[in-house]
Amino acid sequence: MSFVEYGEYIQEGDISIVFLGHESMFPIKVQHGAQTQTRYGVIRHSTDLIGKKYGSKVTCSKGGWVYILHPTPELWTVNLPHRTQILYSTDISMILMMLELKPGSIVCESGTGSGSLSHSIIRTIAPTGHLYTVEFHQQRAEKATEEFIAHRVAHLVTVKNQDVCKDGFGVVGVADAVFLDIPSPWEAIVHAKAAIKQGGGRLCSFSPCIEQVQRTCLALSECGFEEISTMEVLLRVYDVRTVSLPVPDLGSEPPGSQQATVTYKSAVTPKEMAGHTGYLTFATKSLL
Amino acid sequence: MSFVEYGEYIQEGDISIVFLGHESMFPIKVQHGAQTQTRYGVIRHSTDLIGKKYGSKVTCSKGGWVYILHPTPELWTVNLPHRTQILYSTDISMILMMLELKPGSIVCESGTGSGSLSHSIIRTIAPTGHLYTVEFHQQRAEKATEEFIAHRVAHLVTVKNQDVCKDGFGVVGVADAVFLDIPSPWEAIVHAKAAIKQGGGRLCSFSPCIEQVQRTCLALSECGFEEISTMEVLLRVYDVRTVSLPVPDLGSEPPGSQQATVTYKSAVTPKEMAGHTGYLTFATKSLL
């Protein structure tokens, strides 16, 4: 397996997802002789995992069972070690779509952060594209590099530890798309413009606060970007349930002839949901 | 009838709503001898309306029929002559609730605008409360005064034609609640504070733009208002429909044994909806 290519069987060195149940899972590195503790007991990699098909049900030592899943950027996003606030799949989907990413795209990103978006970008631009990702924080840049190697996508990405606002992306005139998730995106707009190739390209800036958006839009406009457009995407997940309501007793004749309850298949709204992650501002750098 | 008291029968001088169909209605003033043209023909007030019950079906001259409805602030809101952008029932509901309005409340409002909110306030604070409403624009103030008389609520409201930012509400220390819908609400906060009674009260400011909200919140905080809280309410109306989907032909045996379509009772989302009216900022003027 790699994060950009499905494998059929679990192999030595693979990153796999142990799925225990509803929203309860974690990633492991599959290694001969290794063991993984779960609340249902131990999983022995050599006998329980290696050579099995992805998606298999694996019985743990205490008799409980789990599924072993092939990693995807989406599963990684909900399982990765947080080094920063991360982007989730709802925003990521919008970013990939609106930046028009596809196999072969050259993308610049800053900051790398926990690598949540980076993995999705790499998946989408593989096998012929490339991601240049710039991270201010040295340890984070190093951790990300390690992960890209472990996930077998290192050939598709270059990690740079520098300040994008001062030093830019380290490439000029090559990018189809630029993504910014930094505190002062307006300071990086000139570098973003320089990174985009001559024929034009797309830019996205993610900011939690509207004041950041206002300054960024101004900077984009001053730099000659067009089609500047800011949006937000919110996800509402429904819980499909059988809801049963008691039938009211209005004193109908004959008593007892009524059903006691009536049931509905209902998509129940969640009690709480993410009310805001950030504003997504997109823009086009036109020709010339 | 009046806008604060239901009447059973349609009477001379009443404002009534002619309901033609889905979202198609208009208000009329009922007068002996008068006629109203509709697309279903003429309604003769003396014979068709006066003395009939509200809610009656009235047959027009061409044989079509309409319902005659008792006016309510909510029906007025969707039928009133627009002199300005108006507030609609979704925001109005929130304002009434969060300002804690009830019979007996003393309220200050600016601007009166087209009187959409004014009617709802008056309805809620009647019979013992009072609305002081201030409108900068002279003609609008006059039109509003005329409407309040025609709607038989003039005893519950005082309309003043002045600039609330310069001259305030014309009352001091009496209000349970203040509502602002003006371009520069921050300029009126001191007047709002002065209008609220000593024991404290609530304030609401409605503004379309976030920059207005920011300045208003700052002014509120500087003036010692507490519990400052900004929110937005959006209405999504569903269309209840029977949706029928074709059953796909997967080549099941025997052919023709399948249903051709399957139907669902569905609450269909609207194609478009109001995406923004304004931000509602509430605050409490505490004791002292």
Added chain:
Amino acid sequence: MEQEKVVNNSQPVIKELDYVVLKREDIYKAVQIQPKRKIIFEKQWLFLDNAVGQPYGTTFDVIAGGVLQAQKPRPAGSLQESKEAGVDNRNIVDDGRSQKLTRDDIETLKEQGLKGQDIVQQLIDNSTTFRDKTEFAQEKYIKKKKKKYENIVTIVKPSGRVLAQMYHGREPGKICHLRYDTLGQMLTLGNIHAGNKVIVFETCAGLVLGAVMERLGGYGSVIQMCPGGGPVRAATDSFGFPEHFYEMLHEFPLSKVNSLLDGSLVYSVEEKSEAEQTNTLEDCMQTKEEIPDQCDLVNERNDQDEELMETSSREEQGKQNKGSSNIQDIKVQDKRVKQEEKQRKEKIAAALLREKNADGLVIASRFQPSPVVLSLLKFVAPSRPFVIYSQHKEPLIECYTKLRERGGVISLRLSETWLRQYQVLPNRTHPKLLMSGGGGYILSGITVEMDAEKPSETEKTGEPAGKRLKIQHAQD
């Protein structure tokens, strides 16, 4: 106007036996002021005695022994919410030494009589990392420290707003997850105002009933329909309405609706059979036990506080009375008197319903709505609004369909509101990070004269409004 000034400036003060709401930040608790009574609020014991005589809106410090001490008003702009926050936490190294104050320092401050608010400010000032924390982390920090050190409580007058926010925030299951903005929509869509005669059927702890009564302001009348098991009215009591408000409140058992409608219900003095008592007004007046919330299938966040958020003092008083009195005779006689009183009141309610001229119908229950709506609409005059709440959309879709088939209603509308809260701070303005996922659904409409003829078939099909309009214009 002069008179108004006088009336409004008479600053209301807290009196013994008042129903009040305790408030700390956005946490509320409804309670009755009773002498020497222990109250738990946010895991703290309090005695409210010192509140008596203070004006509403006063903030108190909770000092030793849970005693309240009225605060002097503070200068505007309290805890340092406007200082700059770090935009990310890139520079934070947590070495466990970010707080310069030691435990001993804090204890000393406390002994010096420093108020909780000031201690929190000291902690912030002495934190080397606070300024660099993200705003989200800052908020969490302040909230945590406030909870630990700031023992203050504000006493406010109860209102529909405050009680609706209290229930929604802490025990939404008790009010069928009715969000406060949705309640606000209901009151407006129902055109609830002084002078109305309103029919209410709710299983929201009496919150909806209370909100309706607040809007009636003692004018008009309410007929509350009681299901078997009876209504819970803890929230209604918490409004602290003056006694005369209850004179306009009537109850009628839901189980007698059909017999009232078909004319078979007759009242006579002899009619008080035991069987009847158990299932009807008995329940309406006395039963306050919680009914297991069958419609509450959504996982509730488990509140750490297990305290009740409202203290229903009426109930406790009742228990105390029962406890102190052991004389069987008095109880029997009491019951007899109550019984007759109830019978009398039920007759009045029945008479009010029989007039079939109610000005509105408000439903918010955990029961299947359509049978109730179809029956109760018969008591409503034409050209009057009605509004039905449900936590779930599907029962209202059914209700919509049934009402369309029935006819006699127009402007049927199924809707939902989105409530979005904002943080407005210099350079840190954005929608709140958490929002409510749903506030329930409302079906509203207006009654009109019932047609003798059957509603046409086009009503039942799913044709778009535009097409239907041409055929049958005024039934929508």
Added chain:
Amino acid sequence: MEQEKVVNNSQPVIKELDYVVLKREDIYKAVQIQPKRKIIFEKQWLFLDNAVGQPYGTTFDVIAGGVLQAQKPRPAGSLQESKEAGVDNRNIVDDGRSQKLTRDDIETLKEQGLKGQDIVQQLIDNSTTFRDKTEFAQEKYIKKKKKKYENIVTIVKPSGRVLAQMYHGREPGKICHLRYDTLGQMLTLGNIHAGNKVIVFETCAGLVLGAVMERLGGYGSVIQMCPGGGPVRAATDSFGFPEHFYEMLHEFPLSKVNSLLDGSLVYSVEEKSEAEQTNTLEDCMQTKEEIPDQCDLVNERNDQDEELMETSSREEQGKQNKGSSNIQDIKVQDKRVKQEEKQRKEKIAAALLREKNADGLVIASRFQPSPVVLSLLKFVAPSRPFVIYSQHKEPLIECYTKLRERGGVISLRLSETWLRQYQVLPNRTHPKLLMSGGGGYILSGITVEMDAEKPSETEKTGEPAGKRLKIQHAQD
């Protein structure tokens, strides 16, 4: 990296027969560049001939006779969007004299060769009321004037983004009201990427198919399932994929799925009966007639433009060929060749499906989803995502329930996204006044090994996830 620079800086130019998208503001139209071909765009006739040889992204003026003339790049910050707007219209008196330019003045400007953009600016500068109008009114004004005077068009490369926005904006009925953000969610949730073997069943004019193919980038394979009546692929063509992309695209008739699954489907050379042809690949390849959109019950805003928003040139070319050629023999022979080709391709598709190792399943159709999903999931490998779109929630609730009963799927999730657009302008920042009321619903999940045993009963009940977790942890 050096190589990349070279590759990327080779600025792509518009070539004859390219599929391109015409753009004016947020109006798009997909079209193929053909010599001397008349195109209608926004009620205007155009000839695109002059576009050939110009780089993509060029903006053209439309001059006399519908001829294009490439614009010089303009300085940043075009029409005066940043000027101050009035906050209300309190000071506006409309006396019909607010525009100082007369009709004659405007005609003179036109004759002087002033571009539309400049005329609009002149109109704004000469309007005495523009500055006092509310921003909403200003926007309306500019839009109206632009439409009237600004005859420009930009030619851009087609992409999933542009085509999805085009269809959603102008003909949502053709794509089952699939909003572009929802399409974006589908591609991500489906983990669509180069090398995948994806099964697609859609009735969205080929937009979803095209979006999937764009993400595959010519690597991997797509098996498109064709309903009776055949797929409409106007949108797929509009992507302008290189020919080799089509080599990875396979079709298989939905009506043969069951026989493929039960093993009764056998291919032989003799098997080409007439009956089969009419209902299967014939349709897949040729039929491009629109199917009446039965699920489109929502009222569409009537577009004033009656022009088609995409011009399916392949189709027209076909028609022209038919028109010009009258020789019956050629047609018959053509058909024969095509027939054999189809048969060959269907066999390949069948073989691909028989492997039962697809990497994903994407469904977005106007058909009842559950039967399709249940059948097609059998062709998908374990540990692979699937995603089902429907305009309506109810069919997906049914689908959810059926999938739970079936087992072999985890992480089932029914969701919806809200898309909120913002206006960001100095002192006038707020969400856009109009928003989409709904973008449709998505049911997604991940396949896992199928259990031999029946799924336990708890799966079917409505118990909260928390409780169920204790009993049966890994079926969710």
